Amino acid sequence: MRTILQRAKSWVIKVGTRTCLDGHGRLNGAILLPLAVQIQKMRAQGKRLVLVSSGAVGMGRELLQVEGLGDTLPTKQALAAMGQVAIMHDYQNLFSMLGIPVAQVLLTRDDVAARERYLNARNTLNALLEHGVLPIINENDSVSTGEIRFGDNDQLAAMVGSIINAEVVVNLTSVPGILIDDPQNPGQEKVLSEVRAVTPELAALDKGTTSQGGTGGLSSKLRAAQMIIRYGGAMVIAGASTPEILTRLQAGEELGTLLAGTESRLNSRQRWLAEAARSQGVVTIDSGAAQALRQGGTSLLAVGVVSCEGDFKAGDLVTVWAQGEDKPLARGLSNYSQSELQAVAGHPTSQIADILGHPGYEEVIHQSDLILL
Numbered sequence: 435m436r437t438i439l440q441r442a443k444s445w446v447i448k449v450g451t452r453t454c455l456d457g458h459g460r461l462n463g464a465i466l467l468p469l470a471v472q473i474q475k476m477r478a479q480g481k482r483l484v485l486v487s488s489g490a491v492g493m494g495r496e497l498l499q500v501e502g503l504g505d506t507l508p509t510k511q512a513l514a515a516m517g518q519v520a521i522m523h524d525y526q527n528l529f530s531m532l533g534i535p536v537a538q539v540l541l542t543r544d545d546v547a548a549r550e551r552y553l554n555a556r557n558t559l560n561a562l563l564e565h566g567v568l569p570i571i572n573e574n575d576s577v578s579t580g581e582i583r584f585g586d587n588d589q590l591a592a593m594v595g596s597i598i599n600a601e602v603v604v605n606l607t608s609v610p611g612i613l614i615d616d617p618q619n620p621g622q623e624k625v626l627s628e629v630r631a632v633t634p635e636l637a638a639l640d641k642g643t644t645s646q647g648g649t650g651g652l653s654s655k656l657r658a659a660q661m662i663i664r665y666g667g668a669m670v671i672a673g674a675s676t677p678e679i680l681t682r683l684q685a686g687e688e689l690g691t692l693l694a695g696t697e698s699r700l701n702s703r704q705r706w707l708a709e710a711a712r713s714q715g716v717v718t719i720d721s722g723a724a725q726a727l728r729q730g731g732t733s734l735l736a737v738g739v740v741s742c743e744g745d746f747k748a749g750d751l752v753t754v755w756a757q758g759e760d761k762p763l764a765r766g767l768s769n770y771s772q773s774e775l776q777a778v779a780g781h782p783t784s785q786i787a788d789i790l791g792h793p794g795y796e797e798v799i800h801q802s803d804l805i806l807l
């Protein structure tokens with residue numbers, strides 16, 4: 435499984451708040467300088483690299499030095515606005531010593547939900563990479579609230595991986611990987627080396643701990659891993675302070691936890707459908723239709739639809755659930771609005787024109803607009 439890392443050409447490297455700050459309003463050079471040197475080496479070998487860095491809010495707090503500042507949203511947004519410039523200033527200084535030009539890209543969830551904006555983000559990142567610039571990405575914390583937020587940089591890094599079609603997303607953190615009890619040494623823990631799927635047993639390992647100043651924790655990393663595995667990429671959770679971590683991972687050394695599935699890689703449109711587009715409604719289908727979709731190569735027809743909810747229009751993305759199941763089956767673009775679909779649900783295609791008073795579509799979701807989850 436480690437050959438994935440030996441072969442990978444495009445990488446997203448994510449560093450968390452705890453990893454990248456030194457506690458005095460500067461980037462932590464002891465960690466970031468060696469990482470930057472490894473990034474330089476990988477770039478020299480022709481790898482495509484993007485850095486996702488947290489730390490804006492934390493850096494703002496360190497710089498402002500006000501006691502009892504609190505944690506309200508406007509405060510955090512103000513801190514992020516302040517901290518982000520300081521972080522980028524330090525990154526620019528750091529990477530310029532190695533001859534690497536950097537660019538700041540700040541994203542929100544909303545920036546990738548619409549296909550056009552997703553493509554814009556992708557084109558910008560690709561243009562930077564083509565020109566040899568290292569994109570350094572963070573959430574646009576000072577303006578993003580609620581719904582439009584990624585919420586944490588684990589999800590942001592996974593989404594960036596999906597946008598640039600990265601084979602590997604390395605999540606560098608303050609622990610050396612996912613820790614499990616070591617059966618050989620009772621009372622001790624060891625790093626789980628490889629994971630093929632994110633299972634409930636794995637999620638149960640989350641002890642609810644998040645490193646100080648960070649927002650992630652294991653469950654957030656596992657959610658990110660699910661997204662990455664779904665588009666056909668791999669994720670590594672590894673210790674940021676492990677010496678030569680990137681170089682050694684790239685050499686296939688068994689460090690950190692590698693999470694990778696067996697899924698074939700999705701194309702750009704499928705990746706957007708699977709992850710980035712925002713679902714506007716729910717379509718519930720019967721077990722016959724669910725079985726047909728699972729076999730692949732088929733479209734969803736009105737006859738298999740049981741019900742639908744949400745304020746979606748024709749062309750919007752909807753989530754498809756099989757009746758009685760506890761997780762969604764697919765996502766896809768609906769040819770019908772919610773009210774039209776409600777009217778034709780359960781009816782064979784031949785009756786659609788009579789029901790609607792105009793010829794409708796043969797498919798509710800065409801197979802090319804549908805992605806199984």
Ligand code: GLU
Pocket residue numbers: 450451487488489490491492514572573575585586587588647648649650
């Ligand atoms: N975007 C946040 C920041 O730069 C960090 C979110 C996270 O830690 O996951 O402060």
